[in-house]
Every structure is written in C-alpha cells, then in structure tokens.
Amino acid sequence: PALGLFLFTIARDPLRIIILIAGAFFWLVSLLLSSLIWFIAVKASDPRDEPLQKGLLIFGVMFSVLLQEAFRFLYYKLLRKAIEGLVALSEDGCSPISIQQMAYVAGVGFGLMSGAFSMINLLADALGPGTVGIHGDSQLYFLTSAFMTMVLIFLHTFWGILFFHGCEHQRWWEITAVVVMHLAVSGSTFCNPLYVGSLVPSYLLMATAAVWAYLLSGGSAQNLRRFLLCK
C-alpha cells in the first residue's frame, strides 16, 4: 500500500520526490544517531546480563522514537525555509507546493524508510528456504511483521501531517500527542509475540490518527460521502 501511495501521489511531481528522499534521509540520520547511542550503551555494559540488555534495548527504542520526532521537527524547520525560497522564486507569488502536501510527503518519506529498514531483510530471508517459527517462536512472524510495518508506515504519514499542522498553528498539544502516540506504538510492540497486544492498539491508533489528519486537512464527512458516491 505504501508503494501505491508513492506511485499515485508522489511520483508525478518532482519536488515531492525530492522532499520524500530528504525525509527518508532525515529518518536515516535519526536512526544512525540512536543506534550509535545504543551501541555505546551496549558496549559499556555487561553483555551477559540478560535483563540489562533487554532494558537497554527498551531504552534504545524509546530514545530512538524521541530522536525520530526531533528530526521530524528539524525537517519541518527546513521545509519552512524551503517554502519561503520557493515562494520567492515562483512566478505568481505562491508556492508550488503547500505545507500540507509537504507534511504528507515528509510523513511518507519517514514511513517508507522506517518500513524499508524493518522489512527488507525479512523479505530477503523470506525468499529463501526455511520454516517459520520452527524453534517455538510464533508461526505468524512474517504476517504480523508485514502488518506491523504497514501500520507503521501509515502512522508515520499521519503523524507527519499532524505534526506539521501542530507546528504551523503552534498547538503544542498536537505535537505532544504525536510523540506520545509514537511511544505508545513502539511500546506496544514490546508485547510481541503476544500479537494481540501490539497489533490491535496500533491499528486503533492508526484509525484515530487517520481520522484526525483527514479532518485537519479539511475533509469532512460530507466530502467523504461525495467522494464515495462519485458525485
């Protein structure tokens, strides 16, 4: 689905592609920094201590989430400056791309990168021989990973919209809501392999975020009805 989103909405406009790639880049940098922190923490600690390792991992995940959001903010700042530049350059005085479109594309960029990093090694291994869950792990590993990745990509997209909107209108509570949601989703994955604990809340949160983003972007129930009935 994320690929479909990309093809239909982003591939047409070159500016959006650039913003997408830049978004992916920012996510990557945040990942780099967070893994650096984690790596240092792991090296500095005792490798044989299991609970400590798990604790460090949790700490790493949380830290990474916070860093991702921080980078999303930085990216927002950069895009604001870019929009001013674009407005100055364009002929008719208005920007060729609105901040909401940018928010959307940035969200997709983040989402794609995070999804790619989560899934791609899995996919590569899935092409090879083997049986899933042979060692007593869940047999639904691939399936749940796929769903989780998809939900995460969508969530990043929606968070992008919400986050930028919050920054635009100086509504700090929106921003904190996004951060809290992200933390919640990551935290819920700690319940894996008890999949019910992680997938269900994530999907609920995604639905919430979707509705919220839709409303923020100016949609309403009427628009939806009109669209569905093809009027």
Add this chain to the structure above:
Amino acid sequence: MITFMNNSDSEEEPCNERTSLMSAESPPVPSYQDGPQASEAGEAQAHRKRRTGSSRSPNNIADGEMSDSGVPVRESTSENEEEELTLKYGAKHVIMLFVPVTLCMIVVVATIKSVRFYTEKNGQLIYTPFSEDTPSVGQRLLNSVLNTIIMISVIVVMTVFLVLLYKYRCYKFIHGWLILSSLMLLFLFTYIYLGEVLKTYNVAMDYPTLFLIIWNFGAVGMICIHWKGPLQLQQAYLIMISALMALVFIKYLPEWSAWVILGAISIYDLMAVLCPKGPLRMLVETAQERNEPIFPALIYSSAMMWTVGMAKPDTAARGPSQQTWDAAEDGRENHRSPSHTDSQMSETRSPVPTRPITSFEELEEEERGVKLGLGDFIFYSVLVGKAAATASGDWNTTLACFVAILIGLCLTLLLLAVFKKALPALPISITFGLVFYFSTDNLVRPFMDTLASHQLYI
C-alpha cells in the same frame, strides 16, 4: 580529450582483465603495459574533461526547459529571470538525474546479488598491484593506500594528457581512442556479462544467437552514442555501460582499496575542478575559449539538444567528438545548462561513457537539461554495489547508501544552481555514501538485528 584517454584505458582494461583472469597476481607483460599506460594517461586526461559546453554558449544561460526563443531573446533575458527559471525547473532536472542514477544502481545491485561472478575474486587489475591478502592489518592498509596512490596517479596522468591533447587540438587521436574504448566496452564487456548471467540462470544459448544479440546490441550502441539516436535509447546505453564499468570495478578492486580509492577520487575531483590549475578546469576553460562543446562522449545529458544550424567550427568539433566515446572515466560533468559544472571524470579505466550530443547554440529544439559525467555514474554505482556485495547488513546498508548518494546529488545540484559554474559531482555524494556505509554497517546493523529478533518496532 578525455574521451581519448578513455579509449586507451579501455584498451588496457581488457588486457588487464585477461591477464588477471589467467593468473591471479602475475604482473602483466611489461611491453603490453607500456602501450596502455600511455593511452591511459591520455584517457585520464580525457576524463577530466569538464563540461564547458554550457559556459561556452552564451545563449545557454537560461535554464528554461524549452528554449524555443532564439538566441537574442535568450540573451535579453535578465539575470534574475534566468536564475528564477533555473531554480524553478530545478526540481525537474534533479529528478531527471535521479532516475538514471537510480536505474544504474539498481542494475548493478541486482547483478551483484544474483550473479556470483562479480563477487568472486579472480585477480586484480594492474592498477592495483598490491594484494590485500596479507595477514596483518597494517600491511593491508598500507597496500590499499599504495594501490590508491597508483590509481590516482594514473588518473591524473591520463587527465593531464587529455588536456594537453585537447589544447593542441589532436582531435583525431582523441576520437579514435574514444571509439576504440567504446567498442571494447560495448562488445567485450557485454559478452562477459551476458555469459555470466546466462551461467547463473542456467540458460543455454548457442553461439550464433549470442553473436547476433551482441552484435546488434553493440552496433546500435555505437551508433546511438557516437552519432544520433533517440534520446532515451542513448540514455539507456549510457546507463548500461556505466553499470558494466562499475561491475568491472567492483569485481577487480580489492576491498579496502576500493573504499580508499573512492575517498581519494572525490578529493581529487574536488581539487581538479575547483583549483585554478586543475586539469579539468583548464579543459573547461580551453573549450570555452574555443567555443567548442566538450567531449560528448563522457557525459550523460538529461535532455537532448539537436544541433540545428551550428556554426562551422562547432560542427567540426562535434563530429569528431561524437566519435570519441570514452567511457566512464571522463565523464563526470555535472552540468546545469547555464553553469558549467564539471565533475571530474572518474576513472581512467572505465571506458568513457558517451556524452549525449549537446549543442550549445541550439536553436530549435533545445531542451536544456542537466548533464552529469558518466564517471560519476560509475563511482556511485561502485559505492552502492560494494555496499551490496560486502556488507553483512545486506539490504539496509545498500538502501542507506542509496539514499545518501541521492541526497548528495541533490545538494550538489543545489550548489550548481547557486554557483553557476562547473562543480564536481563526486565529493558530497561519495562522502555521504561512505559515512553512511560505514556507520550503517557497524552501528545500525546490530541495532536493527536485535530489534528484528525481538520484533520491536521503532
């Protein structure tokens, strides 16, 4: 000139490859070496070709997409408008460069992942005589540094030679060189590549069919690159030969040497294009003075310009340059219509990529596009291919390097729009790529692996 140099390089390449294939590290025959070395130098020089084309034509200032207006109109465009047009269409140009670079990288990565031939070590090229199979780390590092020094000096010599040839107007020589190298690249490398791909997938093919396919491919390629042809076909051929060249490099450069070479080449590129005495810069300036287009053979252009009613000297220059076709090595020129950005040609070795024909004074159908040297393509693909081949984190590292290179390209194009002169395309992208490769491989991979094994998501 650069193309010229490339020809010699390409000639040498087959020799090197053959000798290296036959015996792992036996030194090549000295007499054989002498010949190619000279030509290589020439090629290296050729590589350094800078794209002065745009600077040369005074009309090519505006960056518009369509330049239907005649020259006078263009000339009358004010500086500001030109700038606006430049930046306005900037995104489109960036994408026009993204697509071929991405395609080239995809081809290289796909081949690396599937065809085992390119990851087996069957010897080394003569440009990197020191082996890396030494037991100690220090020795290995020393060997790789020495390899790099040799390679870079070869490239420098070749580029200087090319510039000299260009200065003294030895066009025939250059063209002949380019033709030879492109011939070799199109036929020999394609044959090897096709053979390996067929072997991997266990498809049998008889010799007559193979001959027919390769002959068609090569002949069309020669025509397309050196003469006229549909733009997309030309671009496709350039991408293919860049990918082939990159694959050759990936196979034959030992690991640490490859990384050090990538770093050194980007530094060299920076110096050669920006320093006042740099060979590439001299090439661009000379071409500008003479109002001639830079060698077409080494540059990838995102848009074709048809020469219509070119002035005589231009056509004369264009003819021969159309024949010279140097692969990769020279080609790195990052060029935005109004500005000259020259990127340094990368390798002397790689056959020169052909540069699409760009006419600067073009009148009717000009579409200005950005030009990027083929050497840049090759080195980007080498970086991503090496990441795919040797990284233990597999796809994550490859993906990270890919994004890093694209971002570097974006930034370079941005700088191009700001500075409006020839800029080296390699340094920023390669730096980003290297940084991301090493950091992803060592830092991110353990993190992601642990996360994935617990199925945690960040």
